[in-house]
Amino acid sequence: MLLINCPWCGERDETEFSYGGEAGIVRPENPEILSDEEWGDYLFMRKNTKGVFTEQWNHSSGCRQWFLVKRDTVTYKIIDSYKFDRSDSENKGSK
């Protein structure tokens, strides 16, 4: 069971959290001008990375805050967890 460091509350068991999938999927500015295929890419296509992966987690049974986690999908090691507003070049989860 993962031990996740909520940037607001500290380390808690995985059971307190819910998973939000791949981070960095930005909602297109103008969905209307996209082709069906482009919209489908946004909607359905995910990387399924082997290795270090940035993902969204929600401390759903705690502070209800969403945050970002960098996790190795092979070893399950969590490398980093941080708030959305951290000025980080890789932090593209939010606009």
Next chain:
Amino acid sequence: MQKNRIDQISEINKDKLLNFTFNGKKMQGYQGDTLASALLANDIKIVGRSFKYHRPRGIVASGAEEPNAIFQIGSGAKTEAGLKATQVDLYDGLIATSKKGWPSINFDIAIINDWMSKAFGAGFYYKTFMYPAKFWKFYEFFLRKLSGFGSAPDQKDPDNYDHKNIHCDLLIVGAGPAGLMSALCAVQTGAKVVIVDEKDRFGGKLLSSSEKINNIPAPEWAKNTQAILENSPNVTCLKRSTAFGYYDYNFITVCQHFKNHNLNQVKQRLWRVRAKQVILAQGAFERPLVFSNNDRPGVMLASAVSEYVKRFAVLPGRNIAVFTNNDSAYQTAIDLKQAGISDLVIIDSRKNNNSNAYLDVSSLAIEVKFNTAVINVRGNKHVDSIDLASINEATGIHDKEITQRKCDLLVYSGGWSPAVHLHSQSGGKNEWSNDLHCFIPIKSNQECESVGSCNGKWSLKDCLEDGLKKTKIILTNLEFDTPDVPLPEVEEKKYFSISPLWRVKSDIEPELIPKQFIDFQNDTSVTDIFLAVREGYENIEHVKRYTALGFGTDQGKLGNINGMAILGEVLGKPINEIGTTTFRPAYTPVSFGVCAGQDIGKFFDPIRKTAIHDFHDRLNVPFELVGQWLRPWYFPRSKETLYASVHRESLATRNSLGMMDASTLGKIDVRGKDAIAFLERIYTHDIANMSIGKCAYGLILGEDGMIKDDGVMARLDENHFYITTTTGGAATVLSWLEQWLQTEWPELDVYLTSLTDQLSTIVLAGPNSRKLLQKMGAKGIDSDELPFMHTAKTSINDLDVDIFRVSFSGELAFEVNVNSNSALSLWQAFMEHGKEYNITPYGTETMHVLRAEKGFIIVGQDTDGSVSPVDAGLGWMLSKNKDFIGKRSLTRKDSNKKNRKQLVGLYSVDKKSVVSEGSQLIKNKNKDKDNPVPMFGHVSSSYFSPILNQPIALALLENGRDRYDERLVAVSSDENEIEVIVTNPCFYDSKGERQNV
């Protein structure tokens, strides 16, 4: 009479005699015995019958690896199935029963399987009981009986179980020499330590050792160390506790068994341990040797025999042969000699050597036959003699010349395998050691270290040193001062030289000699491995599944290593290329009781009750569980049925006044200067043009364009909205809204607050609802002051309330929101003042009927995540003026294809039959004519409508809106075909005149 009990210093307490029953026979043992040691003391040779061939079997081992002595323990509600006698501590009044063997374990009629065993190779069941397929239930009944699995209790378990969480710096698994040394080192630093061991005292193999530590006998050193640990406040000592699962982030589950518990105490406890570092010191398992009839009762592991002799003062034989390929069994011979056995021989498969072990036994005048193997065991129900032959050094095949030797106990040792189970579960890999001839753990993925014999350290000194050294490094890494703990002085025996012997080879085909067993619990023998390879199985995981190797509750602790090596031999590959099968939790079987802990009965899931619950409860109404909420289903008067009750409630509402507790609706307060911008993106309709005080029905879509949730939303002020969600969707919707706000649009100034518990909602519906409110003092709710789909604040009975004039029934209706603390009193006031209007409380069933009569959907019942607003007939709610979540998906090709299923209404042609929800809609009766029958849709809601006096249903039907007036047939598996007519889903008051008064 305890025939095999000897006079010797041991761990048992001979002053405390315990009575127990084995298969109905009364026996006695002593305090400190396990069930296995007590059975051996009573000279019980046959403890069960084997799984497939029903061969007699005896006790082989002394721990978690025991494959044969598996019993039903206790009776009645407290009975437990499948416990290993080696892990059950004896108590007074214990009842043990064999579940294998009929009519008895001593005479089992199904031994016929053994005589016909050539027909019963691997895959026999797969190949034989395939046809005809429908006979399987019949076969299964008998096969299960024959297989002898235990019986589950047929009453509720009266025992208590619980869970406990613990965080520590260091978890030590196993309290043998390495584990104790590690703990002794850690205890001095003040680190928070948890040490667990399966047995009821610490020491492991030290307890039956003849070696010395710091000049005191090893068992005494173990006892002293245990006392030190138990007296240290920073150490939690868990005895009779098995670490059975190793999960991510050093999360380890431990099951603790309590001795002599009574019903008010806990029987077993699940410890959920989160450790910064883990030391694995689980020790090693001794391997059996593989030769013909090696499964006969009276053939036992050498270390187990030493343990029975030294810890329990039990001597299970008098004329004993020790068969080995390594030195460690020599110690057993010495132990037996010292216990007074003179008829003793060591049969060593290795070449003549002058090891310390050999010199030691020679000085005790114990005979050793080198270069010799036991090739067969004679005796039907118990060892009676053994066949010996010398082994050809070049070929490894035994000679034809055979000598026989009488014996009543054959002790064997095939060497040792480190218990790498938890290490492997942690994600660690294992590597074959050509020096040690076993798999040893290499680097773990987690913060854990294997020490002692589970790391391939065989000598006592090496175990202590390994434990001490690694613990010091770990403690330093944890930033504790490195403790100054010296390595104890050790007087040890270095008995660990080995030369592998994976099976005794013969120049005759394996099929033609008596079976050589590999896995006793599943009756897997050498011929099964040969057969599996002949049939094309090469991967160990496939061979395992085909032969059932390691499938028993011992999980192959005993037999797997021999199976892997023999597979390598047959395939001509070295064992490191064969590899191991996957080690998974649980290490030993764990009861359902301890997994569930206290989360049973009313603690299984939280129950949510509305503020008005007491009123419903006093009327003893039947409740429906919606999400975790208890909602009144209907309000029966005296012995009314559901049908009669719903009929009365629904007509009373339509004709005068009904009242419902709708407090379970999800309620969210939305504020902030960007509230409008936010809600525009969430809801499908236009928000900005809503005037203050206006309500609207709102749809929330997923980004895939499908209906996700619905509810009423109201604009309370410039930047202040109140929205409701479905009862079941409240938490999901709130979390989903938060996700958009926090992750996608953090720039929006919006605050969401759940009000679900703070506010209660009472629905008043029916033509007299306004009259009741006005009679009770509500102001400003006349039709011109508060038109349909508007909200107002007023007070009733001096209580501040928010009134929403919305309707889910199609009647003139008001949803009254009140502070939850006042909800019950307001409800009761409505009941009191509403008497003149025959106020009738109604439940969820009547609510469903009333809304279905109006064709209103229930998200999750009439939608299933694949229904778009257009499908549901709600296309008019989609704004053309803005983007919203899911909008783009509605113009995808698939969202606009022909033959999508659309919401329609159905009447039953006979005006009597109510179709079943879930029924499929097909064209004609006689459905078998066209096979497979084309299905056009399904029924999502179905009721008898009291006001229309006929059945109605809602359905999702291909091109439904183009098929009004068409006749179809609704079929379900459990009833007749019912003819229906397709119609508009709104059955009643389609112009909405009743709600607009």
